[in-house]
Amino acid sequence: MILGRERLDAAPVGCAGLLVIGDPHVSSRRPGRRKDPDWPAPVLAKLEHCVVLANSRDLAPLLLGDLFERPVEPDESLKSRLIRILKGFRHRPVANVGNHDIRHTRLSDGDSLAMLAVSDVLDAVPESGPAAHYRADGRLIGLGATPFGQAIPSEARGLFSGAESVVWLTHHDLAFGAGYPGAVPPQAIRGCALALNGHVHKRHAPVRIGDTLWVNPGTVTRGSVDLVAHVPAAVVLSGDLSLSEERLPHVADVFDLTGRQVAADASPEAIGRVESAFVSLLQAETATDLARSDDGALIREEIEAKFVRDETPEPVRAAIRSLVAAAVAKRGA
Incomplete structure (x- = not known):
C-alpha cells in the first residue's frame, strides 16, 4: 500500500530484526559499462538472496529508495519477475521513495513503485514522517522515513508512543566524510538513535551527530565504474540497534574498463x-x-x-x- 497511518495503527510487526537494502536500481536497461551477458539477472539475484536471508532469520526488509532505475519501467516481464521476488518476503517490505522512483516531486499513480504499492507487494512511504513500528527481538522500534526531495526532520521525540528507539530512513545528498558538490552534512534528529541513508551509492563510515548515528550502506547494484571496488551488501539491524553487514553474491569483474585504465596519448x-x-x-x-x-x-x-x-x-x-x-x-x- 501507499502508506498513511495504516502501519502505525496496526500492531507492531514482530521480527528478530530489520534487513536494510540500499538502492537496487532495477531496470531492463543495462548500465553502460557493465558487461553482464544477462541483465538484470545480477540485481534480481541479489534481491532473491535478500529474501532467503530475511526469511531464514525472521528479518523485516527495508528499502532505502530507488527500487527502480526509471520511474516507469517499461518491461512488463521484468516487473512480474520483481513482484514474484518481493512477494517472497515473509514480512512485507517498507520502501522509501528515491529520486529514480518518481517522475514528479512526489510519488504518483503513474510511477512503477506506486503500482507495486497499490498491489500490496510492498508499502511505500510517500510523505516524510512516522511510517511503521516493529517489535524486534522484543524491543519496540519506531520507523520514520523521508523521501527524496523532502525535508529531513530535526525532531523525532514524541512521534512513536512507547518506542524504545527511533530509526529514520532518508534518500538524500548527504556528505559523509569527503563530500561532493551539492551534498550537505547530515544533521542530528533529536530523539532518533539511527538514520539510514540511501542515494549515496558508496558505503561510508558511520557518522554520529548529536543523538543520531548516520549510516550510509551504499547501493546493492554497481551501476557505474566509480563503484568498481564497492562490495554489495545488505545491513542487518538488531533490536538493540547493532548493525552487521551481509555481503551479497556478486562477481568482482563486471565493468568494461576500456579507455579508463590506459595512459592518455599526449602526442x-x-x-x-x-x-x-x-x-x-x-x-x-x-x-x-x-x-x-x-x-x-x-x-x-x-x-x-x-x-x-x-x-x-x-x-x-x-x-x-x-x-x-x-x-x-x-x-x-
Whole structure:
C-alpha cells in the first residue's frame, strides 16, 4: 500500500530484526559499462538472496529508495519477475521513495513503485514522517522515513508512543566524510538513535551527530565504474540497534574498463583529433557512444569529463544533460 497511518495503527510487526537494502536500481536497461551477458539477472539475484536471508532469520526488509532505475519501467516481464521476488518476503517490505522512483516531486499513480504499492507487494512511504513500528527481538522500534526531495526532520521525540528507539530512513545528498558538490552534512534528529541513508551509492563510515548515528550502506547494484571496488551488501539491524553487514553474491569483474585504465596519448596528432565543441558529442546519430551502451553512460562520461576540464557553468551543464537524456530516451523508444 501507499502508506498513511495504516502501519502505525496496526500492531507492531514482530521480527528478530530489520534487513536494510540500499538502492537496487532495477531496470531492463543495462548500465553502460557493465558487461553482464544477462541483465538484470545480477540485481534480481541479489534481491532473491535478500529474501532467503530475511526469511531464514525472521528479518523485516527495508528499502532505502530507488527500487527502480526509471520511474516507469517499461518491461512488463521484468516487473512480474520483481513482484514474484518481493512477494517472497515473509514480512512485507517498507520502501522509501528515491529520486529514480518518481517522475514528479512526489510519488504518483503513474510511477512503477506506486503500482507495486497499490498491489500490496510492498508499502511505500510517500510523505516524510512516522511510517511503521516493529517489535524486534522484543524491543519496540519506531520507523520514520523521508523521501527524496523532502525535508529531513530535526525532531523525532514524541512521534512513536512507547518506542524504545527511533530509526529514520532518508534518500538524500548527504556528505559523509569527503563530500561532493551539492551534498550537505547530515544533521542530528533529536530523539532518533539511527538514520539510514540511501542515494549515496558508496558505503561510508558511520557518522554520529548529536543523538543520531548516520549510516550510509551504499547501493546493492554497481551501476557505474566509480563503484568498481564497492562490495554489495545488505545491513542487518538488531533490536538493540547493532548493525552487521551481509555481503551479497556478486562477481568482482563486471565493468568494461576500456579507455579508463590506459595512459592518455599526449602526442600532437592525438590532441589534434580531439574536438572541443559539445555538439560533436551530441551529433552522432550513428554513433558509437550512444549505441555502445543502453543508457548512454559512455557519452555521459565524456561530457562530464569535459565539464570538469572546461569549468562549465551549471546552467549550461543542466541544458546539455537534458539534451543527452532526450537523445538516449529516443533511441530506447
